[in-house]
Amino acid sequence: MTGLDDDDPSAAPIFxxxxxxxxxxxVERILGGHSGVRAGGELDLLPTLAANVFNPFPEALGVFDDASRRKIRDVYLNAVRERVPGVGVVTDKRPDNILYIGLAKTLFPKARxxxxxxxxxxxxxxxxxxHLSYDMAYALNLEHAAHWTAQERRLAAHWKSVWPDDVHEVDYDDLVARGEPAVRDLVAACGLAWEPSVMDFHQRQGPVRTASVWQVREPLYARASGRWKNYAPRLDDLRAALARYGLDE
Structure with a gap:
């Protein structure tokens, strides 16, 4: 993998x-307001590569040499160019990217x-x-959602331990509470210079293909933080499940 380290870091996406x-x-909507960023949305490239190229995944990651990884990386970049034309660093945003950070860093050692x-x-x-589909059955049961949350954070902590300088946590509640200072931290974590235009994400045109569409059509707001308190009497089982993982409030 070291042979890829000297390649152009500007080609590395922000995952x-x-x-x-x-x-x-x-987060992606904010970064997409930067002149040096192209918002890629929910690309399916990492899971597709994991399923079709690095199979069995993740064991096959160690089989490919630098030349092979470079070719596969070029396949990724060509697919990105077709889907997200233009110049600048592309964002690749998927909740399940957390499963493929090892693959992302194998192809792009300098990726943030x-x-x-x-x-x-x-x-x-x-x-x-x-009310997500049964493909994400954990979301249909609060205690299962607690388990998934704990394991997702455990995996994120592992990636952070491997790449401490490149894996950055952004807390939604902190972001909406602090506003611009938190956004400045985010922009800096991505290795970008500050541009005030990133704060105008809610005025930007373009489709949003997630359930968060209304959130990004307004300025930063904190009214979604602490919403669980409206349902507190019915959440004892959820809170107990989270507490078992050290993840209550």
Missing amino acids: ICGMFRSGSTL IIHTVRNPIDNALSVFFL
């Missing part, structure tokens, strides 16, 4: 991951990773209210 409803769409988190009670409840 955004995190639980559903943890602020990943908002943004992992979004949120109050775990709010997050689990918000996911539950989405």
Whole structure:
């Protein structure tokens, strides 16, 4: 993998991951207002490569030499150019990117990773209210959502331990509470210079293909933080499940 380290770092995407409803769409929308960034949305490239090229995954990651990885990386970049034309660093935002950070860093050693988190009670409840398909069955049960949240954070902590300088956590509640100072931290974590235009994300045109569409059509607001308190009498089991993982409030 060291043979890829000297390649152009500007080609490396910004990979955004995190639980559903943890602020990943908002983060991408903010970054998409930067002149040096192209918002790629929910690309399916990493899971497709994992399933079709690095199979069995992740064991096959160690089989490919630098030349092979470079060719596969070029396949990724060509697919990005077709889907997201223009210049600048592209964002690749998928909640399940968390499963493929090892692959992302294998192909792009200089890639920045943004992992979004949120109050775990709010997050689990918000996911539950989405009524997602049985493909994401954990979201249909609050205690299962608590388990998924804990394991997702455990995996994020592992990636952070491996690449401490490149994996950055963005807390949704902190982002909406602090506003511009938190956005400045986000922009800096991505290796970008500050541009005031990133604060105008809610005025930007363009489709939003996630359940967070209304969130990114308004300025930063904190009214979604602490929403779980409206349902507190019915959330004892969820809170107990989260507490077992050290993830209550």
